[in-house]
Amino acid sequence: MRATNGACEGRGAAGWSIALTPRGWACALGALVLGVGWYAIGLRDVWYVAWLLGALVAVSLVGAAVAGGLARFEVRVRPDEPAPPAGTTVQCTANVVHRLPWAARGRVRWVAGGRSATLPLVFAGGSPVVAECAWPAAARGPLEIEVAAVGVVDPLGLVRYESHVRAAASVLVLPRPLPGAAALLDAGASEQLGEGGGVAASGVGDGVVGGGALREYRRGDASRQINWKQSARQGSWLVNLPEPTTRTERALRLDCTAAAYGSAAEFEAAVSAATAIVEEWTLSGHLVTMQLPPQPPVASDAADPLLRALARAQLVVDPASPRRGGRRPAPEATPAPAPVDAPLPAVVVTGAAGSRLRRALAASPGGGVLLAVGAASDAALPAGWRSIHLPVPPSAGPETTP
Numbered sequence: 001m002r003a004t005n006g007a008c009e010g011r012g013a014a015g016w017s018i019a020l021t022p023r024g025w026a027c028a029l030g031a032l033v034l035g036v037g038w039y040a041i042g043l044r045d046v047w048y049v050a051w052l053l054g055a056l057v058a059v060s061l062v063g064a065a066v067a068g069g070l071a072r073f074e075v076r077v078r079p080d081e082p083a084p085p086a087g088t089t090v091q092c093t094a095n096v097v098h099r100l101p102w103a104a105r106g107r108v109r110w111v112a113g114g115r116s117a118t119l120p121l122v123f124a125g126g127s128p129v130v131a132e133c134a135w136p137a138a139a140r141g142p143l144e145i146e147v148a149a150v151g152v153v154d155p156l157g158l159v160r161y162e163s164h165v166r167a168a169a170s171v172l173v174l175p176r177p178l179p180g181a182a183a184l185l186d187a188g189a190s191e192q193l194g195e196g197g198g199v200a201a202s203g204v205g206d207g208v209v210g211g212g213a214l215r216e217y218r219r220g221d222a223s224r225q226i227n228w229k230q231s232a233r234q235g236s237w238l239v240n241l242p243e244p245t246t247r248t249e250r251a252l253r254l255d256c257t258a259a260a261y262g263s264a265a266e267f268e269a270a271v272s273a274a275t276a277i278v279e280e281w282t283l284s285g286h287l288v289t290m291q292l293p294p295q296p297p298v299a300s301d302a303a304d305p306l307l308r309a310l311a312r313a314q315l316v317v318d319p320a321s322p323r324r325g326g327r328r329p330a331p332e333a334t335p336a337p338a339p340v341d342a343p344l345p346a347v348v349v350t351g352a353a354g355s356r357l358r359r360a361l362a363a364s365p366g367g368g369v370l371l372a373v374g375a376a377s378d379a380a381l382p383a384g385w386r387s388i389h390l391p392v393p394p395s396a397g398p399e400t401t402p
């Protein structure tokens with residue numbers, strides 16, 4: 001098995017199995033019942049029918065084994081979108097190469113996110129066949145869509161041969177933006193947005209050269225940035241790079257400390273809120289720096305790399321901090337993060353401000369906005385900081401993929 005550009009190719013060497021179909025079981029049981037009937041009543045015609053049914057099952061077993069040995073399936077799986085947004089459907093295509101010299105019926109078994117689906121296939125003699133399957137991208141994070149097995153059925157439909165190919169394609173499901181989260185950062189907070197929210201320095205991030213420079217279109221770019229004339233000449237979408245003298249910086253921090261959240265739903269709401277803010281800032285042409293401790297910061301003027309980082313965000317457990325509600329908010333968590341000693345940006349998204357985060361807020365000279373999800377807190381924030389409470393939507397829940 002080998003992977004290329006998010007797709008994976010597998011051969012039928014991982015194992016195989018052969019089994020009766022429901023029709024085959026009916027035929028075998030019929031032969032058994034008729035054989036018992038012949039023994040009971042001694043009618044020779046009944047014995048002939050029982051023998052015929054048993055012979056059909058035996059011939060089908062041999063035929064399915066021969067067809068499976070000749071097929072030597074090779075499967076390549078490819079998704080139509082390597083980074084789909086959560087809530088959409090991922091369309092996957094499997095190209096099945098076989099060496100059957102005749103037409104046959106079969107099936108392909110898909111597995112993704114702990115669920116499976118079996119779909120029919122029709123093989124043409126010597127020609128590859130294409131199988132398609134649509135999977136809901138319901139949860140953010142990595143998702144592997146796999147063709148677990150490809151099978152062929154004998155012409156009588158009594159026996160099925162399956163080759164366990166295990167070819168998979170990996171996609172990264174991007175988080176959904178939380179409606180209204182970006183609007184909460186109103187004009188009154190604009191002076192505090194973006195730590196050092198002035199002009200972006202030349203040579204930092206993607207596309208800071210300006211001066212009529214162009215780059216290829218990327219997901220999240222605003223349509224107003226497209227250079228229509230150059231795009232028509234080149235035959236592909238090109239985007240105008242912003243001028244360095246007019247491009248401002250924005251910065252955001254997502255608190256990934258497990259103790260800050262009472263449930264996984266609160267953390268997912270915080271991720272969705274950060275997603276909405278990042279999308280709004282990048283569409284406005286800002287250079288965005290996002291902090292996801294203990295991971296290194298991510299800086300970009302396009303939404304895609306920032307959303308990819310948010311899609312992989314996970315809670316981290318600090319053994320020194322008690323968990324809210326006395327329970328772990330997520331089934332899996334990474335080791336404890338490093339202390340919060342980096343300068344805080346002007347926007348922090350969290351569940352509830354713990355002692356470590358409050359010390360960092362007090363040490364931040366510029367102040368800013370704390371966007372808190374979950375239960376509202378009456379505790380006063382350090383000077384220069386104000387809190388905006390964001391209730392968790394009723395439908396919010398764990399969005400990380402299984």
